Amino acid sequence: GAVVSQxxxxxxxxxGTSVKIECRSLDFQATTMFxxxxxxxxxxxxxATSNEGSKAxxxxxxxxxxxxxxxxxxxxxxxxxxxxxxxxxxxYICSARDIRGGEQFFGPGTRLTVL
Amino acid sequence: xxxxxxxxxxxxxQEGRISILNCDYTNSMFDYFLWYKxxxxxxxxxxxxxxxxxxxxxxxxxxxxxxxxxxHLSLHIxxxxxxxxxxxxxxxxxxxxxxxxxxxxxxxxVTP
Numbered sequence: 001g002a003v004v005s006q007x008x009x010x011x012x013x014x015x016g017t018s019v020k021i022e023c024r025s026l027d028f029q030a031t032t033m034f035x036x037x038x039x040x041x042x043x044x045x046x047x048a049t050s051n052e053g054s055k056a057x058x059x060x061x062x063x064x065x066x067x068x069x070x071x072x073x074x075x076x077x078x079x080x081x082x083x084x085x086x087x088x089x090x091x092y093i094c095s096a097r098d099i100r101g102g103e104q105f106f107g108p109g110t111r112l113t114v115l
Numbered sequence: 116x117x118x119x120x121x122x123x124x125x126x127x128x129q130e131g132r133i134s135i136l137n138c139d140y141t142n143s144m145f146d147y148f149l150w151y152k153x154x155x156x157x158x159x160x161x162x163x164x165x166x167x168x169x170x171x172x173x174x175x176x177x178x179x180x181x182x183x184x185x186x187h188l189s190l191h192i193x194x195x196x197x198x199x200x201x202x203x204x205x206x207x208x209x210x211x212x213x214x215x216x217x218x219x220x221x222x223x224x225v226t227p
Contacts (some may be wrong), residue, residue, distance in 0.1 A: 005180070013219075020199065034214065034215075041124075041220075042219060042220075043117075043204070043217045043219040043220060044159070044217045045217075046203065046214055046215065046216075046217075049214055069144060070227050091156070093158050093159075095158070097212075102211065103149060103161050103164060104161075104215065105161070105163075105209070106151075106158030106159045106160070107158045108156075108158045109157060110154065111160050
């Protein structure tokens, strides 16, 4: 149980295009999902907290107009990187917290490369 | 400002011996601590957690120790196995519901 999937697992795009990453909780309902990014050999940095049916809460320094988050259902949150640039290339990881509480379960991550 | 710190970027240990990973934090509001294991190009996998009302939590080969006065926690893995080779992240939050602050990770290599 407690499986979180992400799609796609990797994506290469041209500079200026937008990329959507999906995060799904497969066998549980998640009122809260979190989006992280990780640069090579660095820590996971929280980007935003996504609550079902409401606006996401962004961490300081994260541009909400660039990283659009939608949490339309209890099992799906999406992160859209708009007008992507090479510096947005990173490993994006989502996590989901069961509606009953407890620890976060992480997805396998999405490797984004912007050319 | 890094509120959770793992000062050892790497650790090499012989199979069968004990691995000790350390983590320090600065925020006294942190009340809940977790350890995650991560392989390259994968998401972190939860290992073990501890709340501030305890000073020790054990689960199989994994034991986490918490020293609140020193704002320090450690993860002991015994005996270490080759499959334990991975990056280990320490994380902390204000409560079990809160957002997580991660340390920078420690790469563990278990040698035969």
